Amino acid sequence: MTYTRVNAAIPAGESLYNHVPQNATMPYHVMGQPLGRESLMFNTRDTEAEENVIQFDSWFDETSGKGDKPCIDAINRIVQEMTSYPIVMDGYDNSYMVSLDFANILKDDTESGKIIRHGILRFRVQMAPT
DSSP, X not given: OHHHHHHHHSOTTOEEESXXXXXXOSSEEEEOXXXXXXXXXXXXXXOOEEEEEEEEXXXXXXXXXXXXXXXXXXXXXXXXXHHSSOEEOTTXXXXXXXXXXXXXXXXXXXXXTOOEEXXXXXXXXXXXXX
């Protein structure tokens, strides 16, 4: 469900992957596998919950001189898509809100004449039985 939502928000010319193929060309985005862990009890109710972390990595070969803007625009689209409305799992009645936990853009200019922008987004999904 999350993959479908984000993929629909990515413009033509950009790709979304779970696993990046060897021949992939930038710009592209990678949705990592959710990393689950047992969470502590919520303050609002006495129940155990599961917290999942989903990370997106966005990769741009920035040779156009536009700086961070293409990467910023792309990660903003992903943030809006992930946080605008709850995630609903097919076949279940529960819905889960998503919050942005971390965002950053790194610049890699170690290759001569090439600048790579790496956008990193980390979201938290707290899942508790209703």
